Amino acid sequence: MDNILEVLLDQQKISYAIFDQNLELIQHSPNFIYSVELENLEIGLLLTDLFPEFFSFEKEIMNLLKTEKQSFKIEMVNKIDEDGNIIYFDYIFTSLNSNKLLLSVSDSSEYSSLKQKILQQQNEIKILKESISSINADSYEKILGTSDVIISVKKFIKKVADLYGTTILLTGESGTGKTLVARAIHNASKNFSSPFVELNCATIPSTLLESELFGHVKGAFTSAVENKKGLLEEANGGTIFLDEIGELPLSVQPKFLSFLESKRFRRVGSTKELTVNCRIITATNKDLKSAVSQKEFREDLYYRINVISFNIPALRERDNDILIIAKHLVSIFNKEFNKCISGFTNKAEKKLLNYSWPGNIRELRNVIERAAIFCDCEKIDDFDIVINVTDPEEKNKPNILIPPDGISFENLEKEYIQQALIQTEGNQTKAAKLLNLSLDTLRYRIKKFNI
Amino acid sequence: MAKIEIKKKICLLGGYGVGKTSLVRRFVYNKFEEKYLSTLGVHISKKKIKLRRNDNDSSIYVELFIWDIANIEKFDLIVNNYLRGAHGAIIVSDISRPKTAESSSELLNKFLKVNNNAKYIFVGNKIDLIANTEFDKDNFVSKIPNGKSHFHFASAKTGENIEAIFSNLCLQLIEDFNSG
Numbered sequence: 001m002d003n004i005l006e007v008l009l010d011q012q013k014i015s016y017a018i019f020d021q022n023l024e025l026i027q028h029s030p031n032f033i034y035s036v037e038l039e040n041l042e043i044g045l046l047l048t049d050l051f052p053e054f055f056s057f058e059k060e061i062m063n064l065l066k067t068e069k070q071s072f073k074i075e076m077v078n079k080i081d082e083d084g085n086i087i088y089f090d091y092i093f094t095s096l097n098s099n100k101l102l103l104s105v106s107d108s109s110e111y112s113s114l115k116q117k118i119l120q121q122q123n124e125i126k127i128l129k130e131s132i133s134s135i136n137a138d139s140y141e142k143i144l145g146t147s148d149v150i151i152s153v154k155k156f157i158k159k160v161a162d163l164y165g166t167t168i169l170l171t172g173e174s175g176t177g178k179t180l181v182a183r184a185i186h187n188a189s190k191n192f193s194s195p196f197v198e199l200n201c202a203t204i205p206s207t208l209l210e211s212e213l214f215g216h217v218k219g220a221f222t223s224a225v226e227n228k229k230g231l232l233e234e235a236n237g238g239t240i241f242l243d244e245i246g247e248l249p250l251s252v253q254p255k256f257l258s259f260l261e262s263k264r265f266r267r268v269g270s271t272k273e274l275t276v277n278c279r280i281i282t283a284t285n286k287d288l289k290s291a292v293s294q295k296e297f298r299e300d301l302y303y304r305i306n307v308i309s310f311n312i313p314a315l316r317e318r319d320n321d322i323l324i325i326a327k328h329l330v331s332i333f334n335k336e337f338n339k340c341i342s343g344f345t346n347k348a349e350k351k352l353l354n355y356s357w358p359g360n361i362r363e364l365r366n367v368i369e370r371a372a373i374f375c376d377c378e379k380i381d382d383f384d385i386v387i388n389v390t391d392p393e394e395k396n397k398p399n400i401l402i403p404p405d406g407i408s409f410e411n412l413e414k415e416y417i418q419q420a421l422i423q424t425e426g427n428q429t430k431a432a433k434l435l436n437l438s439l440d441t442l443r444y445r446i447k448k449f450n451i
Numbered sequence: 452m453a454k455i456e457i458k459k460k461i462c463l464l465g466g467y468g469v470g471k472t473s474l475v476r477r478f479v480y481n482k483f484e485e486k487y488l489s490t491l492g493v494h495i496s497k498k499k500i501k502l503r504r505n506d507n508d509s510s511i512y513v514e515l516f517i518w519d520i521a522n523i524e525k526f527d528l529i530v531n532n533y534l535r536g537a538h539g540a541i542i543v544s545d546i547s548r549p550k551t552a553e554s555s556s557e558l559l560n561k562f563l564k565v566n567n568n569a570k571y572i573f574v575g576n577k578i579d580l581i582a583n584t585e586f587d588k589d590n591f592v593s594k595i596p597n598g599k600s601h602f603h604f605a606s607a608k609t610g611e612n613i614e615a616i617f618s619n620l621c622l623q624l625i626e627d628f629n630s631g
Contacts, residue, residue: 053495053516056460056536075529076492088492116491123467123489123522130548331580340609 006030013107021065021099023047023058035089035105047103054091064095076112088112143177143184144328145321149313156310157181161188167260167305169245170283172312175360178283179243181312185281186239194238197231197278201242206249211268214255220269230267232259235278245305246286246297257301280305315357315364322352325361326368330380333372341375347382355387414449417442421451455509459624460516460536464558465543466551467522470576473607474543475519478617483608490521493533502621513621526561534562539570539620544595546575546604552594570623572601574616579606 006029009015015035017028025045033041036050048055057072064070072093078086087109094102143154160168168185170178179198186196204212211220215230232240242248248256259265260280264273282305291297315322323344330341344352348371357363371384416435424430432442445451463471472490476482479496496517501510520533540562544552555573563569573595575588592602603619605612 052458053497055458055516056538060535072532073529074493074532078490078492078494112491116489119491119521120489124487127468127487127548130550 014104015106016102016104017050018096019047019101019103021101023061023101025050026100032105051091057093061093061101064093065098065101066095068095068097070095076108078112086113086116143180144325145318146324147313147318147321149317150321153181153310153312157184157188160308161185162190163308164189164191164279167307168279168281169288169306169309170281170312171288171309172283172285173314173358173360174285175362176312176314177361178285178312179241181310182239182241182243182281182283186241186279189239189279191238191279195235196239196241197235198241198243199231200244202244202247206251209249210252210255213252214259214265214267216268217270220267224269227267232265232276232278233274236276237278239279239281242280242282244284244286245282246284246288246291248297250296250298253298253301257298257304260301260304315360320353322357322364323349325364326352329365329368330372333369337372339372339375340378341372341380342378343380345379345381348380348385351382351385351387410449413445414451417445417449418451421446454512455504456512456514457625458514458516459538459621460518461539461541461620461624462518462520462534462537462562463541463543464520464523464562466545466548466554469543469545469548469551470607471519471541471543474541474574474576474605474613474616475517477607477610477613479517481610483610490519492521494519498617500617500621502618502625504625511625513625515617515621523558523561531565534565537562537566537569538624539572540566541572541574541616541620543574543576545577546591547577547580549591549594552591555595556597570620570626572603572616572620572623575602575604576607578604578611579608 009029010031015029015032017032018026020026023046025041025043025047027043028041038045038050041050047061048058054061054074057074060072064072074091077089077091079089081087087107088111090106090108092104092106094104096102143150143157145151160166168182170181172178182198183196186192199212201209211224211228211230213230213232215228215233216224217227218224255265259276263277264275266273288297288302288306292299292302315325327343330343333339334341352364359366367385367387368380370386371380375381375384417431420431420434421428424434428442428446429439432439435442437445463475465471467489468487472488472494473483475494475496476484479498496519497514498517499512499514501512503510518533518537520530523530540559542555542558542562544555546552552575559571559573562571575591588604595602603612603616605616607613
C-alpha cells in the first residue's frame with residue numbers, strides 16, 4: 001500500500017515531510033530530497049535547515065499546531081534549476097494533530113509555466129498600450145524643441161486637432177517631420193483611437209494608386225481576384241494622411257476631388273457608392289502652385305486641399321532645437337547600441353549648429369546614428385560628426401562660428417594669411433592663389449600685418 | 452570585536468515591468484538582463500551584508516531573504532502569505548512610466564496592514580533612461596505621499612544606487628540593535 005502511495009505521489013510530483021512540535025523532521029517521502037537544497041536529508045533537521053527562506057513563518061506554523069487540520073499555503077515559489085529553467089513549487093503546511101505537522105511540496109511547473117507565458121503576454125500588451133496612450137493626447141507637446149517656430153507648430157496642431165471636416169495641407173522641405181505633425185494632429189484629436197492611415201503617393205505606381213486608395217471589386221482588373229477595401233475605407237472614422245500629394249496621378253485627381261466634395265466614392269469596378277467619413281491631411285515638399293501652372297496638378301483640387309495650410313519649418317530655422325533633437329537622438333541610439341554617451345563636446349555642438357541641414361531631421365538622425373556607433377568616449381566630438389556635403393554652396397561655406405563676445409576680423413585675416421604661407425612654405429604666389437587674392441593684395445597685407 | 456548575525460525578510464513590491472527582479476538580480480548577482488520576463492508568484496533570493504554598529508566596535512551581519520513578488524493585482528490570501536513575517540519592503544516604480552508611482556502608497560498601506568512595524572523605502576527605477584532628457588524628479592516623487600523622505604532613484608541597468616538602497620533599508624532594520 002505504502003508503495004502505491006509513493007508511486008502516486010511521484011507521478012503527481014508531490015513529496016511530503018512530517019515535523020514534530022519543535023519543527024524537527026521525523027518522516028519524509030523518498031522524493032522529498034528533490035525539494036530541498038541539501039545533499040543529505042537527516043531525521044532531526046529543523047524546518048529552517050531545510051527551508052531557510054521560511055524562517056519568518058515559524059510563528060504562523062507554530063500557531064497551526066494549536067488547531068487540527070489547519071493549512072498554510074505558499075504558492076508558486078519559483079526556483080532556478082541547474083539548467084537555468086524556472087521550476088515552481090507549492091508548499092502546504094497542515095497540522096495533523098498538536099504534535100505533527102505535514103508539509104507537502106508539489107511541483108506545479110507545468111501549469112505555472114503556462115500561466116507565466118500568459119502573464120508575460122498580458123504584461124507586454126499592457127506596457128505597449130501604456131506607451132501608445134502616452135504618445136496620444138499630448139503627443140504634440142512632446143515634439144522636441146523650444147524655438148519660436150516649433151512653438152507655432154505646436155499651437156497649430158492644438159488648434160486644428162478637432163477641426164475634423166477641414167482638409168489640411170502641410171508643406172515644407174523633405175525630412176522636416178510632416179508625417180510626425182500629421183500624426184500629432186490625429187493623436188491630439190478626440191478620435192485618436194480611430195485609425196490613422198498613411199499613404200505616400202510617390203511610392204505606389206500610378207496604375208495601382210486608384211485601387212489602393214478607393215479599393216476594388218473582384219474582376220475589376222486581371223489581378224483583382226477578390227474584393228479589396230481601399231485605404232479611405234480603412235481610415236473611416238479616423239484620419240488619412242496622403243504624403244507627397246503632388247505625385248497623385250492626374251488620372252486619379254478628379255475622383256479624389258469628387259470624394260473630397262461629397263465624401264462618397266465607388267471602388268474600382270463597382271457601381272455601388274460608398275460613404276466614408278475621415279479627416280484628410282495632405283503633405284508635399286513640391287511647389288503645388290507651380291505644378292498647377294505647369295498643368296501637373298489640377299487647380300480645383302489644389303484649392304480644395306489648401307483650405308488650411310501650414311509650412312513646417314526647416315531644421316536650420318530652429319536654432320538650438322538642433323541640439324535638443326540631437327541629444328534626444330543620442331538617448332535613442334544609446335539604447336539601440338548599448339552605449340552611455342552623455343552628449344556632445346562644445347566643438348561638436350558648434351559643428352551641429354553651424355551646418356545648414358538641407359536634409360533636415362532625417363539627415364541629422366543619420367549623422368547622429370553614425371556618430372553614436374563610432375564614438376568610444378563619454379561625449380561625441382566634432383570628428384565623430386561626419387557630414388556628407390553634397391551641396392556645392394555648403395561645401396565652400398567656411399566653418400566659422402562667431403562667438404557671442406565677437407571676434408577681431410584683422411586677427412582672423414592675419415591668421416589665414418599666416419596659415420596659407422605655412423602651407424605653401426612661404427611661396428607668396430601659391431599662398432595668394434589659396435586665398436583667392438592677387439599677389440599685390442597679399443603683399444600689401446603681409447606688410448600691413450607685419451608678417 | 453563582537454559579531455552579531457541576524458536574518459531579515461524583505462519584500463519587493465511594485466507594478467508589472469518596473470524592474471523588481473532586475474533590482475534583485477543586480478544586488479545579489481551583479482547582473483542585468485535586458486529582456487523582460489514577468490515574474491509569476493514569488494522568487495526568493497538571499498544575500499548576506501555586513502554593517503557596522505554605531506559603537507564601531509562590532510559588526511552586524513544581516514542575512515537578507517529577498518522576496519521578489521509578482522505584480523499584485525489583488526491582495527488575496529496567497530499574496531498576504533507572501534508578505535507575512537516581512538521586516539521591510541522596497542516599493543518600486545518605473546520613472547519612465549509615472550503612473551507606476553501612483554500605486555506605491557496603496558501598496559505600502561496593504562503591506563503595513565500585514566506587517567505593521569515593518570520598515571520601507573520607495574525606489575524610482577530606470578534612472579538611466581532619463582540621463583539625457585529633462586525629467587522633473589520632484590514631480591515624480593510628489594506622486595507618492597510621504598515619499599520624499601524615503602525615496603531613492605536607481606538603475607538596475609547601470610547599478611546606480613542599488614547597494615545604497617539595500618544598505619539604507621538594512622540600517623533601518625537594525626535600528627533596534629544600534630540604539631540598544
